[in-house]
Amino acid sequence: MELYLVIPILTVFLSTNAQLEHNDFSVSGCSETEKESLYGSDGEEAWHADFNQKTGVVTLPDFADPMSFDGFYEASVGQLEVCRQNLAVLIKAYKSPSEEMEPPETSIYPRNAVQPTVENTLICHVTGFFPPPVNVSWAKNNVIVTEGVSLSQYRPKSDGTFHVxxxxxxxxxxxxxxxxxxxxxxxxxxxxxxxxxxPEAAVVLPSVGLAVLCGVWLTLGLLGVATGLFFLIKAFATDRPDVAKNIKHLMQWTQSKTVPPGF
Structure with missing residues (x-):
């Protein structure tokens, strides 16, 4: 079996100016084959170590204030060595205990509203698993896809499992x-x-929406004409009954689509 050691560190930071409380965290983990080190705040990752490229990666969004993480990667390398030493001691002490595992739960959804022929991003959320790693693969129309695929860092949850x-x-x-x-x-x-x-709606909706919009405007236009004729008849009913009669015949003609006799 493979034993996985995780060392979480939680720091509470209180901003006196804004009277806001921030929870900073640092997580270092290792196994016989995996290694992980990340730093974040308020449940969001801000930085992680890329041990393959031997550098640190800032994962703050573009709108966030820039932050410097000088020396973080070097510190992560040192923490990794300590983690591996502790792991070796634990493996020897517990004599390879039975492995506890939690299966993942998976969901898939688009990042933005779907529009045909408009670039979008599909997200596959894998959560609740232990221990890392998981293998995630994509396919389009039953053909394996590797281009345009990315995988986030493993992120710990409060129950000790991970999500990615x-x-x-x-x-x-x-x-x-x-x-x-x-x-x-x-x-x-x-x-x-x-x-x-x-979704079929993503393809059909634009044309249907245009037809519905035209129908609404046409209905409103006809209602406006009918309302205008009604008040016109009422105005002429006293002074010019002959004109009012002709207008009334006109309204009846628009409804029956036949020319009234004597008009």
Whole structure:
């Protein structure tokens, strides 16, 4: 079995100017094959270590105030060595205890409202699994897709499990079917697959919406004409009964679409 050691650190920061409380956190984890180190605030990741590229990666959104993480990667490397030493001691002390695993739950959804031929992003959210890692793969119309695929860092949850996001850039077209397949040791060789297809409404809605809009304006126009004729008849009813009679015949003609006799 593989033992996974996670070291969470929580710091509470109080801003006296804005009277706001912020919860900063740092997580370092390792196993015999995996390693992880990240820093964040208020439940959102702000930085993580990329041990493959040997550098730190800032994951703050573009609108956030810029922050410096000088020395964070070097500190993560040191924490990783400590983690591995502690892990070796735990493995020896517990004599390879039985492995506890939690299977993932998977969902798939688009980032933005779906419009045909407009670029979008599909998100596959994998949550509630332990331990990392999970394997996430994408397919379009039953063909494996690797281009435009990204995977976030593993993010810890309050219950000790992890969650991760995988995304796929798409240009939806009518009839396209996408799938996200997740594999984890707790699934015991039975991967989870979630399917998403381009909604029919995304293709039909624009033309239907235009027809409905035209119908509404036409109805309002006819109501306006009828209302105007009604008040016109009322105005002429006293002074010019002959004119009022002709206008009334005109209204009847517009309803029956036949020319009234004697008009």
């Amino acid at each position: 996001f995988s995304s796929l850039k798409i240009t939806p077209e009518d009839g396209d079917v996408y799938s996200c397949t997740v594999n984890h040791r707790a699934l015991q060789g039975q991967p989870q697959t979630k399917i998403w297809s381009v």
